[in-house]
Amino acid sequence: MYGTFTSLLLLLGVAVALVWAFRRIKLPAILAYLCAGIIAGPHVMGWIPDPDEYHLIAELGIVLLLFSLGLEFSLPKMIAMRRLVFGLGAAQVLGSLLVFLTIGFLILGNWASALAVAGALALSSTAVVIKQLSESSQTATRRGQVSVAILLFQDIAVVPLLIVIPLLAGGGSDGSIAYSLLMAMVKGAAVIAVLMAVGKWILPFAFREIANQRTDELFVLATLLVALVAGGLTHAFGLSMALGAFLAGMMLGESKYKHQLEADIRPFRDILMGLFFTTVGMQLALNSFIQSLHWVLLIILGMALVKLLIIRYVAKALGERDRDAWGSAVSLFQMGEFGFVIVALASSYQLLSADVSSILIGVGVFSMAVTPLVIQKLQPLVSMLVRESEAEPNIEQKVDASTSEHQVLICGFGRVGQTVSRFLDAEGIRHIAVDNDPMRVQEAVAGGAPVYFGDSAKRDILRAVGAARVPLIIISFSDDQRAIEVLREIRAMNEKAYVIVRSRDDLNLDKLNEAGASQVVPDTLEASLMLISHVLSHSGIPIRRILSRLEQERRNHYGDMHGFYPGSQTTIDHETADKLEFLHAVNLPEQAWAVGQAVADLDWDAHEVKLKALRRDDVEVEEPASQLELRAGDVVLLSGKPRHVESAERWLLEG
Structure with missing residues (x-):
């Protein structure tokens, strides 16, 4: 019905309007993207009939997000976190899988189908959790690092799940499954070793050469290339693209370019992440979701309860504080984006019926939509869960x-x-x-x-x-x-x-x-005073006189320093226009209305400007006498807000 360009245009229009509206009422932008996807998707307006067409582009958002996250983690930090990644992460995934597998088998009566359901529910959303932790400045906290460690193991655990499910559907033997998993581990170890070697010995040299060229677009292109090549390499060997991007970022995180890399990648990351969340929203069939809402809510509650208990008690057993254990557990209650991949894979092998797949997609979209609100309110939620006697001292x-x-x-x-x-x-x-x-x-x-x-x-x-x-x-x-x-x-x-x-x-x-x-110390004006003191001291002015002059300016609330001459680079917007104070020189020609008028006769206050000085015949008079008459050729120095200065200039010239 719609062309590709028209479809994208409509999607962008809806996304812009919803993000603006959601931010106005202080709701996370992720919710706006999900709603935009639901509206534009095949089940509502039908502007984008096949969301899979945009899936690869949207997945690049996750790749860049994990690359940015990797920049914040050095190799020594990851080695120090191995207990959390392979201890707590493994316990969460295996424990959740076992519980969900048992429940799934009791309901569905098939081990392969139960494993697909268990795999989808055991994984959490790397994209949503890390984005929200970053926006709320919680990535560097202990609970944030515990959450990241678990998510990293989940990304690794996706690989065996994607290998095992098709084999089980085809009736593969135990030997073929074991061989496939072993080969995946060997390939994974090899590609990780290659990435780490390249990141340690080649990338720093390459970026040093690129930085020496001092070309911004070259630096941006190189950053995007590294992130995408690393993700593509791990994807080619059967691992997730996000894991490769994370490793590349981690290797570059030890370089002096990490902050520039993060700044360059952010605009692309945010746009593509928004597209990713719209594709997630497109997968939700509203009619099926509403009809099975009771099942969706029940599964979300059960999934959240299992993950909460496993993460909390395993983290506590590993020595984490109660608040951090509960904080990471609450953050990871949802179903993740890889859950959609597992559901789609299982559906293609007829392991899951259309109704079960629809319910699981509803669980994923709804739980991911609620997650930003949960992480925003993480502190109060954790305080409710932690007993006061064990709580972190306030x-x-x-x-x-x-x-x-x-x-x-x-x-x-x-x-x-x-x-x-x-x-x-x-x-x-x-x-x-x-x-x-x-x-x-x-x-x-x-x-x-x-x-x-x-x-x-x-x-x-x-x-x-x-x-x-x-x-x-x-x-x-x-x-x-x-x-x-x-x-x-x-x-x-x-x-x-x-x-x-x-x-x-x-x-x-x-x-x-x-x-x-009692006293306001403006950075720019104080920096000017310090510069003035150095200049005067170097010029031979006695230090006592300099200090007296500086103190006089401060007592006068920097009165003589207000106002400046604007330049072509001076930015004026609606917020600053009524706060800035400009200096403006007005040259009085022979026909100017103010020529012949005495200074005292001109109502400067009515025009909300001050006469700072008068220049005549290259001599500047800072405080012109009130009876002094203005002449043609005089330069009047005005001080005031931009619009007042402009209006005063017209007044002096035209009356």
Whole structure:
């Protein structure tokens, strides 16, 4: 009915509209892609009658996602995680397979069919879980690493399942099955060894040569080529493409190019991942799904319960904390994308009926759709599952009773916060910090820093770290909107504290002061002051005079430093247009309306601009006298917001 181009155009239009709508109501974009796939698929609008046509392109999204994940894991880290990958991962897959196989045989009465169902349900979604963990900054947490380890083993376990199911359907002997599995293991070990050797000795040299050319598109092309070749190589030897991409990324993760590689691959990864989730949504037949909804929900509950119990108790037995064990278990409750592959394979060999296949596809789509919401609410869910006596001590318990003795509270423990902390330590000033990055807090605590995990915009956290009593508070992150939220909470409990706020520039200076900041330190203006101090010192100006001038600027809230001359690279959007302050020089020709008018007679305030200076005959007058009349050829230097400056220029020229 529709051409390929028209179909894609309609799919993209629906996807854009749904992603916008879902993000507006703070729902994950994955849900929007799934809904777009359901709408565009063969069972609703029929714009794309055969989703398999796009499956290979969509699968590239998973390849690039795993390549990005591999960049975050070095070989030593993977060796250190072998207990989790081959211990916990193997226990989860084998345990789940055994339980589901038994239940499946009791219902279906056929071991081959039961194995297909068990294989589909035992695997979790690498694409959804890793994407959501990355977006919520949980990949580096312990529970995130436990989840990744299990997913890596599941990707390996797909291979024997895809080999065994056709053999069982064809009535293969035990000897043929064992031989096929042995050959798959030998091929897998060989291709992994080749990839690791190439990644360690050839790729760093190749990327060094490419980087020396300083051509961005060449670097991007090389990155895509490496990820796809690695995935294609493992696929050719019977392993998953995602596993090969992960190994290639892991080898390059030890190089100095890892951050550039990740940045280059991200746009392609996100677009292709979106296409992948739409193809998942296309597989759902709405009529069958609605008719069998009770079975879908029952299977999801049973699948989630089995995975939760196995992962939680095996992880606990391996020494993981209760919170991390439950956190990874909850994250992996769903059916994965490889489950669709197993269902399709089993259906092609007539191991599963159309009704059973439809129910399993419904289980996969529905459980994957719910997963982003579950991972977003992971902390509260884990808190419900973990008994209070075993729970990780909350911040109130971790902060000692002597918080009242702390002289400084640092909100945000990034680079600036850590630098402040080091100087306070050097002077023996007691202080405490709070930060919401779990990896940073873990590293800092291991190094002996007085930092605690928590969101400093929450009143309970601020109260726990003594914000109500501490005399000096520093907000060290450069997110003005978040800083305003923190300021309001601080001022609600402590009106006397001196609060120093770091800001990237002076766009929100007034808002920060109104919210309760005692002093705002804009990065750009302070950098300018430091540069000025070096220049003046090198020019022979006495240091006392320099310090006095700098202090005067700070007391004046950087008054003389507001406003700048815009250039061709200056970006102005609707958010910054009313915050920026420009300097603009207006040359008065003979016919200008303002010629002959005295400075005092011109109503500068009505046009919301300031007369910063007047240049006449190459002599600049910073504070022109009020009775001074403007002449033709004068250059008037105006300061104000962009639209006010433009309007004032027309006023001076035309009246």
